[in-house]
Amino acid sequence: MPRLILVLGDQLTRDLSALREARADDVIVMAEVMSEASYVRHHPKKIAFLFAAMRKFAQALRAEGLTVAYTALDDPDNGQSIPSELLRRAAEHGASEVIATQPGEWRLIAALDDLPIPLRQLPDDRFLASHAEFEAWAEGRKELRMEWFYREMRRKTGLLMDGDQPEGGKWNYDHDNRKPAQADLLRIKPPRFDPDDITAGVLDLVEARFPDNFGRLRPFTFATDREGALQVLGHFIAHSLDEFGPYQDAMLQDDPFLHHSILSPYINAGLLSPLEVCEAAADAYAKGRARLNSAEGFIRQIIGWREYMRGIYFLEGPDYTARNALGHDRDLPPLYWGAPTKMNCLTHAVGQTRDHAYAHHIQRLMVTGNFALLAGCDPHQVHEWYLEVYIDAYEWVEGPNVIGMSQFADGGVVGSKPYVSSGNYINKMSDYCKGCAYKVAAKTGPDACPFNLLYWDFLARHRDRFEANPRIGRVYGTWDRMEADRRQTIRAEAADFLQRLDAGEPV
Numbered sequence: 001m002p003r004l005i006l007v008l009g010d011q012l013t014r015d016l017s018a019l020r021e022a023r024a025d026d027v028i029v030m031a032e033v034m035s036e037a038s039y040v041r042h043h044p045k046k047i048a049f050l051f052a053a054m055r056k057f058a059q060a061l062r063a064e065g066l067t068v069a070y071t072a073l074d075d076p077d078n079g080q081s082i083p084s085e086l087l088r089r090a091a092e093h094g095a096s097e098v099i100a101t102q103p104g105e106w107r108l109i110a111a112l113d114d115l116p117i118p119l120r121q122l123p124d125d126r127f128l129a130s131h132a133e134f135e136a137w138a139e140g141r142k143e144l145r146m147e148w149f150y151r152e153m154r155r156k157t158g159l160l161m162d163g164d165q166p167e168g169g170k171w172n173y174d175h176d177n178r179k180p181a182q183a184d185l186l187r188i189k190p191p192r193f194d195p196d197d198i199t200a201g202v203l204d205l206v207e208a209r210f211p212d213n214f215g216r217l218r219p220f221t222f223a224t225d226r227e228g229a230l231q232v233l234g235h236f237i238a239h240s241l242d243e244f245g246p247y248q249d250a251m252l253q254d255d256p257f258l259h260h261s262i263l264s265p266y267i268n269a270g271l272l273s274p275l276e277v278c279e280a281a282a283d284a285y286a287k288g289r290a291r292l293n294s295a296e297g298f299i300r301q302i303i304g305w306r307e308y309m310r311g312i313y314f315l316e317g318p319d320y321t322a323r324n325a326l327g328h329d330r331d332l333p334p335l336y337w338g339a340p341t342k343m344n345c346l347t348h349a350v351g352q353t354r355d356h357a358y359a360h361h362i363q364r365l366m367v368t369g370n371f372a373l374l375a376g377c378d379p380h381q382v383h384e385w386y387l388e389v390y391i392d393a394y395e396w397v398e399g400p401n402v403i404g405m406s407q408f409a410d411g412g413v414v415g416s417k418p419y420v421s422s423g424n425y426i427n428k429m430s431d432y433c434k435g436c437a438y439k440v441a442a443k444t445g446p447d448a449c450p451f452n453l454l455y456w457d458f459l460a461r462h463r464d465r466f467e468a469n470p471r472i473g474r475v476y477g478t479w480d481r482m483e484a485d486r487r488q489t490i491r492a493e494a495a496d497f498l499q500r501l502d503a504g505e506p507v
């Protein structure tokens with residue numbers, strides 16, 4: 001009797017644990033379904049990327065002689081959910097069992113567990129750390145800090161290790177990696193891929209079926225197969241890795257990509273393996289083509305942050321994305337969907353997100369995330385926004401980055417302090433403030449940068465929680481040293497700003 005082998009849209013890896021089990025008479029099931037394409041209103045580029053990549057992956061499996069039952073979104077028999085497609089295919093092929101690699105989201109894991117036919121969920125071993133390894137690492141620790149986990153992963157992989165010591169003598173070279181960048185027309189851009197016939201067909205489908213989702217579908221220039229993804233990797237290693245480190249926190253309004261790799265869509269969908277990407281970076285360092293602080297910083301993002309975020313998501317359980325430790329309840333304002341704002345940093349971070357389904361880490365953390373946190377936005381709405389708008393967004397990685405790192409809604413599981421800043425940080429790391437209607441140097445008054453007002457207002461509102469925090473508590477000394485009427489003015493102006501924000505004014 002044949003068995004069904006499920007391959008989800010973010011499991012496009014030939015070496016997937018479920019595919020390794022495939023026998024000649026098994027049927028591989030892949031399905032474009034509305035339940036996955038609409039559990040949030042994904043950016044059209046995200047849907048198009050996954051559908052095109054799924055179609056090409058299915059084609060490659062068929063070329064190997066495997067049997068693939070592929071359902072397109074507009075197939076009239078489409079049951080429009082993963083469980084209904086599995087049941088339909090099981091009846092069609094007389095299959096006795098479903099074999100799946102564990103999905104990256106609690107919602108879908110539960111839906112598979114509820115299937116009325118036998119199902120085996122195999123571990124997703126595309127990650128370096130299994131659930132059991134992460135649990136063992138976390139066991140008994142008072143604080144789950146990424147840096148300690150990262151060192152374990154360096155030892156485990158041997159990446160940038162000199163025996164049992166870190167290459168160059170230090171584990172982390174972040175202090176070399178905080179430079180602002182200058183506009184440079186000669187900076188090499190990521191490669192662009194013209195849509196082929198398969199991608200063009202998917203673009204028409206997405207345009208017709210998701211006309212109201214936030215984000216520009218065209219031009220669409222992402223790679224959609226492993227070959228293209230490998231080209232993006234090679235291009236990054238050759239042209240951008242060396243300067244990745246120093247400028248990784250920099251933001252420029254006319255350069256959305258700087259020296260970033262734009263590899264997250266491909267790694268997360270399975271077209272590249274995290275280890276091969278890191279090995280390429282370590283190799284470039286070994287050959288003298290990339291400086292150590294760049295190679296180390298890049299590798300840390302992947303074997304450190306990426307693995308750690310997944311570990312937290314599965315350790316903390318299905319209620320994680322509902323957490324709201326700070327009790328924030330403001331609706332996410334329309335500016336997150338492109339409504340006009342006078343804040344130039346937000347105009348550009350949101351505008352690039354709309355155009356490219358991409359923003360780099362510091363834009364996500366210190367512009368859109370920082371503003372939502374300072375303004376007291378409902379973290380679940382913030383979570384849904386991030387899950388919608390980025391091409392690389394899947395709950396296992398987006399959830400802990402947003403609920404934990406960005407919004408402190410988990411009460412400090414991921415971060416030891418909230419990532420908040422006044423306009424000063426944005427001004428130091430970007431060219432946004434020069435072109436802004438607000439004055440970053442103005443702390444109060446009609447021109448005051450809203451980040452300046454909201455920063456103090458946030459800290460004052462949450463004094464009980466953060467005053468004793470060794471990493472942020474000292475700022476209360478600065479607050480207390482201000483004249484009482486200045487403090488009052490800041491809080492009154494912050495309240496007025498938030499009121500205008502809530503009223504839908506283009507603040």
Ligand code: FAD
Pocket residue numbers: 259260261262263264265267268298301302305306307309359360361362364365369386390392393394397398399401402405406
């Ligand atoms: P680069 O800057 O070139 O970094 C290299 C790689 O490191 C990335 O491709 C990615 O695989 C990994 N990486 C870097 N930082 C992180 C991190 N914090 N967590 C996990 N992996 C990391 N990343 C996602 O993949 N999906 C998300 O949905 C996502 N949501 C985020 C939400 C917020 C609020 C924040 C602050 C960060 C989020 N990140 C997310 C992490 C990070 O912003 C993206 O991985 C990165 O911007 C992707 O672009 P890149 O490939 O050019 O990355």
Ligand code: DLZ
Pocket residue numbers: 007008009010011031032033034036037038042046047050103104105108394395
């Ligand atoms: C994100 C996504 C989208 C938009 N569409 C599909 C789809 O039609 N079929 C599918 O198998 N997977 C899709 N995905 C990816 C899943 O949502 C993803 O596998 C889960 O969220 C777990 O990470």
Ligand code: SF4
Pocket residue numbers: 342343344345346422423424426427432433434436437438439440449450451
């Ligand atoms: Fe953003 Fe303030 Fe700078 Fe304007 S002045 S770009 S609002 S940080």
